[in-house]
Amino acid sequence: MSHLTPSGDRPVSDRDDPPRRVKVGVGDLAVSSDGAVLTTSGLGSCVAIALVDPATEIRGLxxxxxxxxxxxxRRTPRPAKYVDSGLDTLVDELETSGASPGRLEARLVGGAEMLDLTAAVGPRNVERARESLAAAGIPLVASDVGDAVGRTVRFLPGGDLAVRAADGFERTL
Incomplete structure (x- = not known):
């Protein structure tokens, strides 16, 4: 399929269009089965758990x-605020979208120790994420956790997770 540029003078294919972006806020989650890029920022002591079914390329963050x-x-109206209930909800939504829980793979990012006042929330988030993934039988295939630096992630079609740290370092998991 093609369409015209705003000036109407040259055809452009849809593959030239950038993929749709879905922003995942703090205490939230999203699922994509259409090639959207799932993004989240502000990962200090918070964690991002990215799940993908490689066979269907259905992804969730x-x-x-x-x-x-x-x-x-009282906390159940916002299950994504918490690692354990958020992971359960994400797996359910991925399955509803056509992913197989038995094929899911996980990537884990965040869990930094940003301030002494956080009562080690970052490391506890990472520990709980690892425990919850193991309990769900979901292999953790890559992680970028800890340290004292914030992160931003982009979960790309195909399952790659691009991580940018506040210190400028970038990597793909």
């Missing part, structure tokens, strides 16, 4: 703030 909902019923 969670930006969790705290390790566990700890069964507090």
């Amino acid at each position: 969670l930006h969790a703030m705290l390790p566990s909902a700890d069964g507090d019923e």
